[in-house]
Amino acid sequence: MPFDPVRASRDELKNFLERASRPELMAALQTIDTAFPDQEITGHLGGFYDAASRALLDEITELRALVSRGSTEDGTPFDRSASGGFQARGAAYDRAMRTVDAAVQRGQLPAYGAERVETLLTTGLPVSRSLTARWATAAGDPAYETAFAKLASDPERGHLLWTREEGDAYRRAVAVRDEMRAMSLTGNAGGHMVPLTLDPAVILTSDGSANPLRRISRVVQTATNEWRGVTSAGATAEWIGESQEVADGSPVLAQPAIPVHKGDSFVPYSFEVGMDAVDLLGELRLVLVDAADQLMATGYTTGTGVGQPTGIVTALAGTSSEINTGGTEAMVAADAYTLQNALGARWQPNAQWVAHLATINTFAQFETANGSLKFPELRVSPRQLLGRPMNELSNMDGSINAAATANNYVMIYGDFNNFVIVDRIGTQMELVPHLFGANRRPTGQRGAFLWFRTGSDSVNDSAFRMLDVPTTA
Structure with missing residues (x-):
């Protein structure tokens, strides 16, 4: 309409x-x-x-x-894409990619992080691509990283140790940060834009976390307040005779919107740790990003969608994708077959399982009448169930209390390309010069307060089936 x-x-x-x-x-x-x-x-x-x-x-x-002049805003020729539109690949894009490639070569940015930045640089609206290019260039500048490290080491006087190059790099980063705030509906005062190699939106992966959702779902980055996509149940095709009028096979298109929500992580560090600026950034990267990853893992699984991401469990609960167990307040072996058979054929080729380790172990113990294991493939690595990959998701329900009235969502089967995780680039950090103890005296520590924005949601519930084990007190 x-x-x-x-x-x-x-x-x-x-x-x-x-x-x-x-x-x-x-x-x-x-x-x-x-x-x-x-x-x-x-x-x-x-x-x-x-x-x-x-x-x-x-x-x-x-x-x-x-x-009239046949060129982009950067002075380079237009490239007419296969779709017939203009696609500018100018100096801003080139500078950003050189910055990203250099970070990869230094070993400070993983290859998948570079791919995420390049995707942002080549997709979306022109204003978003332009802002992304300036952000990647400013936040990825080695001079900005050393300037940021000196500030982290001494938030009050670190800027006095900047070289001319570091000062210029910091001012460029501030300009981009302010532009990002101007585009945001929830801009924040204060804070420093974190270096590219410290941004969770770029470097987060599932390594070190029992959270497979970032690995098996569709992960996108955005420079705005929400991600908008297009989904459809698909167009229809038909066999038709000569001179017959064709049927209307138009698909019904939906435009799901996934907003990004603010999350934060705070870590104190001693003056002694701050004396070594290079090691400090490495430690902050490990601690802060891990804390953010753990928070996101919970949000992507059971988040309410109010002030936090919409988790996959929340998205499916109460929908036609929810299927009750065939047992009485307990899982039974037949549940695996029921769940898999209930999923539509078009989603089966890319379908995977997610469940808590306790649930996986329960199915791994089911036996046939003659004492053989029903699902022996759950005891090898990588795990599979009924020919499809099984992933451990520790934030799902892992225990069932028959003495309580509750829904227990223990297992999901589906095509996780239809669960979208959105990261907003431009993570920021506030540096707290001094921390104080219970008696209001300094503890010899500083604080790093990181805040980021992310969101998630299912864009097609029919691509999933979720097993519920309801209990009644």
Whole structure:
């Protein structure tokens, strides 16, 4: 359904203005002109009309200038992509990729982190790609990393030890940080943008955590407040005779939106640790990122979606994807077959299992009538169940209390490409110069307060089946 600006709220108009294409803006302005042919447009609708008109005029003026000289804003030629649109690969992109490649070569950035940055640089709206390029260049500058390390070592006087290059790098990073805040609906005052090699949105993986969701799900990065995708149950095809009218096979498209939520991690460190700035960044990377990973693991599994990510368990609970056990307040071996058989055929090729270790061990102990193991493949590495990979997810229910009235969500089977994890780039850190004890005297410690933004949700519940073992007190 076309967007109706006349009936939209202030927030809806703001969100539309941020993401609308040129044709959508023109259609919205035409709708307002039709509704108010001879009337003054006031209030938030009038503000939207003025802002949309200016944005449209600026975009058309810039496009005409670019086309007239046949180049991008960086002065490099346009490349016409296979889809017929313009795709700019200019100096900003080149600088960002050189910065990322250098970090990989120094061993400070894993290859998958570089791939995530490159994906951001080549997808999404032009304004998002441009901001990503400036962020990667500024946050990945080695001079900014050493400037940040000196601040972490001494938050009050570390800047006095900066070289000219470090000072320039810090100012460039601050400019990008402020631009990111300006684009954010929940901007924060204070704080330093963390170096590229310390950003959880870039370097987090499932290593060292019993959280497989980052490994098996679809993980995307964004430079905005939410990720928007497009899902569909698929178009239909048909066999048809000569000269017959074809059926309407149009798919029903949905546009799921996943917001990012603020999380934080705080770690104290002694003055002695801070004396070695290089080792300090390495320690902060290990401790802070691990703490963030553990928090995210819980959010991605059982998060409520209110002020935190929507977990996969939360997304599926109460939907048609939830299937009750065939046992009485306990799992039975047949549950595995029931769950797998209930999933649609189109999701089966990429389907995987997730369950708590205790649940995995329960199924590993099921025996046939003659004493053989029903699922021997659960006792080898890598584990499998009924021919599909089994992953340990420690945040799921692992014990069932028959004396309580509760739902126990013990196992999920499905195609986890339909569970999306969104990370917002531009993580920030506040450095606390002095920490104080219970008697309000210094402890000889400083503090690193990291905050980040992430979100998650299922974009297609039909791609999953979840086993519930309900109990009644």
